Amino acid sequence: MFIFEAIEALESFFPLSFQESWDNSGFQVLFKHKILSGILLSLDVRQKTVEEAKQNNCNLIISHHPLFLQALKNFDYKFYPENVLYVATKNEISIYAAHTNLDISPSGLNNYLCKKLQLKNFYILDNLKPVFIGELEKESNFDEFIYYVKKTLGIPILKYVLSNNKHIKKVAICSGSCADYIYKLKSYDIDVFITGDVKHHSAVFAQENGINMIDATHFYTEIWFADILFEYLKNFNVKILRSTNDRIPWDYI
Known part of the structure; x- marks a missing residue:
């Protein structure tokens, strides 16, 4: 199965037409004709998320939150989120966001x-x-x-x-x-x-x-988005993992 075929199947359940006008659901990074080796589900996409995908031989990350909501005006690979784009591209890992189309469905x-x-x-x-x-x-x-x-x-x-x-x-x-x-x-x-x-x-x-x-x-x-997508993807005959790096960004005292 090619990466784009997996996403076409997913979009038959959660079409991009459902998304809000301000949103950026869909491919953030695309290597369209790569054979799908595995899928990593992650709420956010951080640099550690891409490293986790690479370590587990997953060349597609499906996140809930888009890596970018607005167009980049410059690119500095030392800072988030450009560093994620840089590492994902370097390792030929595709990133796809199912955001408000998943919320609204x-x-x-x-x-x-x-x-x-x-x-x-x-x-x-x-x-x-x-x-x-x-x-x-x-x-x-x-x-x-x-x-x-x-x-x-x-x-x-x-x-x-x-x-x-x-x-x-x-x-x-x-x-x-x-x-x-x-x-x-x-x-x-x-x-x-x-x-x-x-x-x-x-x-x-x-x-x-x-x-x-x-x-x-x-x-x-x-965070429950992964449970939903797992059910729709589990018959793809490819390994599907939930990220271990998702975490709430706040600390409390």
Whole structure:
């Protein structure tokens, strides 16, 4: 199987047409006609990720986050992300990003999070993609729900906005950095909004408008992308590995 054939198969499930206009899903580095030797799945692509792919004889890295979101105006191979591009090109390792096309897909990342949190009757908001809304089987108080989210997603520490004491039944969820959707969700009947990268002003807005909000972090709402892709790629008759170098970039005291 050629590298481009594997990606064509993947895009039949998660087409690039799904991606947001600002996004850069797709090939970041392409050696189109190389025979596929192995796939490494990684949330981010760091220099160690490329080294890991090389050591395991994987010549295709499929990441969630694109290596580049904007065009490069200059190139200095000593600094990230140019150093990753340099090492990948030198070793003829292709890099492909499945980003917002995976988030938005009906069978993609937010769909997966709904299932992982055991939400029922969930659906994507057609006019507010990629936000999903679903319901808990049974109502929960906010404290119980916070600990449930923390445990289920394996989050060591999280922050939240508690703006009312109503029980939690209807949940809105959007992986990654979707906190600004809070401004549009104010008109929807939801009890809590789960996302990542919640900023100060978004938190104040939620608090003042009676919307509970959980910052489950960018990392821990998106690290599950590898589980999704593994299921779609496992029949390719080629080795597929999950990167051991994915890590949350923050330290805490």
